[in-house]
Amino acid sequence: MRRAGPALLGYAAVRLLGIVVLARWAHAKGHGLWPQLAHQWDSRWYLGIADHGYDRALTGARDSCDLAFFPLYPVLVKAVAGVTPGSRATIGLLLSLAASVVAAWGIFAVGDRVHGRRVGILLAVLWGATPVALVQSMGYTESLFTALTAWSLWAVLTGRWIWAGSLSLLAGLTRPTGVAVAAAVLVSAAAALWARRHADPGAAPDRPRAPDRPGAPDRPGVRPGGWPYDTGGTRLRIVLGAALAPLGWLGYLAWVGHRLGRWDGYFAVQKTWTNELDWGIRTLRDMRSNLVYQSRPELFLVVVSVTLMAAVVLYAVCVADRQPLPLLVFTGVLLLIVLGSGGVYFPRARFLLPAFPLLLPIAVAVAGATRRTKVLVLGGAALSSAYFGAYMVLVWPSAP
Helix, strand or coil: CCHHHHHHHHHHHHHHHHHHHHHHHHHHHHHHHHHHHHCCCCCHHHHHHHHHHCCCCCCCCCCCCCCHHCCCHHHHHHHHHCCCCCHHHHHHHHHHHHHHHHHHHHHHHHHHHHHHHHHHHHHEEEEEEECCCHHHHHCCCCHHHHHHHHHHHHHHHHCCCHHHHHHHHHHCCCCCHHHHHHHHHHHHHHHHHHHHHCCCCCCCCCCCCCCCCCCCCCCCCCCCCCCCCCCCCCCCHHHHHHHHHHHHHHHHHHHHHHHHHHCCHHHHHHHHHCCCEECCCHHHHHHHHHHHHCCCCCCCHHHHHHHHHHCCCCCCHHHHCCCHHHHHHHHHHHHHHHHCCCCCCCCHHHHCCCCHHHHHHHHHHHHHHCCCHHHHHHHHHHHHHHHHHHHHCCCCCCCC
């Protein structure tokens, strides 16, 4: 905690700025702050699941079946609300806020592991200053999912395979993009086993690496060669971690299929929400419409379009930088899902919130810049995030 303290304080300061701006803007428009954070759009779906459970049939009506929403967050809301005072909406918001801090800690831990403490701090702060970062402080699942994802990836990087698989299992119960976390664990486990099988027979056997001390000095990182495959853990632990990783995601899909009486039940539900893989055709069409053909495009859609294009560029930079394999696999699969889906366009910047490894090249560049540049970059990002977050909730007429 002492090592991560500056990252958590910086993250909290950026998010507090966003909430203060939202509160002032909401007050000027005659709105309350709490309803904007705890009881809007997808939050209502999760609260409905916590209150009444899931649907038992698929009517075919558009955007009407709550089986599209994964269960871990509403289950936690219901469980905590059952033993504490306060409404389920309040409990859901508090859980999301707590998860956002845990996520920032995990993001710092990954950045610290790969490039050292300074980059880890900047990475956590930058994640809190993304354009749609206000969602991290709302009753949504992005904070919980990012927390599970970040710590699962950190566990892979440090050879804690059972933890990696278990956290991946929980991530797979939180959002449909949990399959990206499972893919990262599975591919990394396969690479680790392959490297051990083809290691030099005369080399010393791998030994589990001791956990990092909280006060350890900055490390040069693990970047050379993409990812060191001698991070510890026996072959059995690697296999068990890999076996656990996809069980949450596969288990929920199997449960939905059983509940609806058809093997493709979950995918049938997604069709009613217009979410089908079309390999990016709809994404490119909407992006072209917003940036080329519309004379007065919505500000929100312009920011979403710029965010998607920036994500692709940053991923290419991550590949060129030989980012660690687990991070590349997770971000690559997540990008494929978000950009390749034929669903609605406007929430895609939110869907990319868990892709924090995309911010690593920016964090590294800022870490090596002058103090004035750091202030300008971080201050500008925080202010723009605060403004756009409030705009997203109070002006944009649809979901984040």
